[in-house]
Amino acid sequence: MYQEEVNISVERMSFSSKVSAYTALMKLRLAWLVVFSAILGYMLAPGEIVWMDLLFLGMGGFLVTGSSNSFNQIWEKDLDKKMERTKNRPMPQGKLSIVEALVFSSLIGIIGILSLWQLNPLSAILGMLALASYVLIYTPLKTITPLSVFVGAFPGSVPPMLGYVAASGGFGLEAGILFLSFLIFGPLLGNYMMIIRKEAFGCSLP
Amino acid sequence: MLPSLGGRDKKSAYQILLYTAALIPVGMLPWVIDMTGIVSAIIAIVFGILMCAPAFKLYKTLDTKFAKQLMFGSFLYLPLMLIVYLIDKI
Numbered sequence: 001m002y003q004e005e006v007n008i009s010v011e012r013m014s015f016s017s018k019v020s021a022y023t024a025l026m027k028l029r030l031a032w033l034v035v036f037s038a039i040l041g042y043m044l045a046p047g048e049i050v051w052m053d054l055l056f057l058g059m060g061g062f063l064v065t066g067s068s069n070s071f072n073q074i075w076e077k078d079l080d081k082k083m084e085r086t087k088n089r090p091m092p093q094g095k096l097s098i099v100e101a102l103v104f105s106s107l108i109g110i111i112g113i114l115s116l117w118q119l120n121p122l123s124a125i126l127g128m129l130a131l132a133s134y135v136l137i138y139t140p141l142k143t144i145t146p147l148s149v150f151v152g153a154f155p156g157s158v159p160p161m162l163g164y165v166a167a168s169g170g171f172g173l174e175a176g177i178l179f180l181s182f183l184i185f186g187p188l189l190g191n192y193m194m195i196i197r198k199e200a201f202g203c204s205l206p
Numbered sequence: 207m208l209p210s211l212g213g214r215d216k217k218s219a220y221q222i223l224l225y226t227a228a229l230i231p232v233g234m235l236p237w238v239i240d241m242t243g244i245v246s247a248i249i250a251i252v253f254g255i256l257m258c259a260p261a262f263k264l265y266k267t268l269d270t271k272f273a274k275q276l277m278f279g280s281f282l283y284l285p286l287m288l289i290v291y292l293i294d295k296i
Contacts (some may be wrong), residue, residue, distance in 0.1 A: 033285070036285060036288075037284070037285070037288060040285075040288040040289065040291075040292055043292055043295075044241070044288075044291055044292055044295060055236060056260075060209065065208075099281070160288060171234045172241065173239050173290075174236070176240050177232075177235045177236055177239065177241070180232055180235070181232050181233060181235070181284075181287070182284065184225055184228055184232055185284065186279055187225055188222060188225045188226065188276070188280060189277070189280060191218045191221050191222045191225075192222065192273045192274075192276055192280075193277075195218055195219065195264070195268070195270060195273040196220045196270055196273050196274060196277070
């Protein structure tokens with residue numbers, strides 16, 4: 001009886017700690033910021049608001065961002081161990097195995113893209129481009145060159161444009177301007193961090 | 207233009223000043239293309255100036271505190287500006 005209770009509490013603990021490891025992997029704060037910008041981008045477009053669209057857009061934006069962040073942390077598992085700021089992330093802490101994290105990231109990435117597909121194909125393509133450029137170009141590039149800031153600015157600037165495209169079904173001047181106003185922050189943030197952190201530039205960005 | 211490799215130097219601070227100043231015209235673009243009204247353009251100028259002040263001080267002093275202020279300011283600028291555009295949408 002006693003033994004049973006102990007087992008249950010251990011199971012619960014490990015379940016909740018797994019959940020918190022997965023949410024840490026997704027970087028929720030960043031994901032919510034993306035949802036917010038995408039929904040505002042959607043609302044800026046002319047036409048009526050379809051609530052189902054907002055749901056798919058929010059879910060898609062959230063999951064695609066979560067997937068990008070997760071893949072990034074799998075990739076940088078060893079690098080994150082070495083830095084004070086990142087050493088408590090779930091991957092360097094060994095809270096999740098690489099297989100668990102890979103399955104999770106792929107799954108939420110696919111569900112996110114499918115969710116965007118419900119809006120229109122262009123939105124799904126934008127989501128895929130953002131995910132791919134973040135994981136396959138920005139992440140490996142950032143340890144090599146500060147030019148990576150410009151690559152990283154692309155996925156970072158997609159959300160409001162994605163929202164606009166989700167509503168309007170096409171690219172236009174408006175979507176482009178929303179993109180540009182976010183894009184300008186890429187090099188800005190890169191330079192702030194250069195000044196704030198003494199660490200080598202290559203591994204200083206999140 | 208590349209972010210400089212030197213770390214805490216004038217070159218990074220100069221780039222920050224340049225890009226921050228560029229926020230003003232870029233923030234006004236939605237008004238230029240008739241997506242939003244004049245109020246959004248005026249607020250873009252005000253927000254832009256508010257960002258330029260610490261950018262200028264950073265350039266002068268290279269004090270990390272201004273870079274932190276700017277970082278915080280950036281995280282406010284983007285969502286606030288989007289809300290302004292939405293409220294002033296034509």
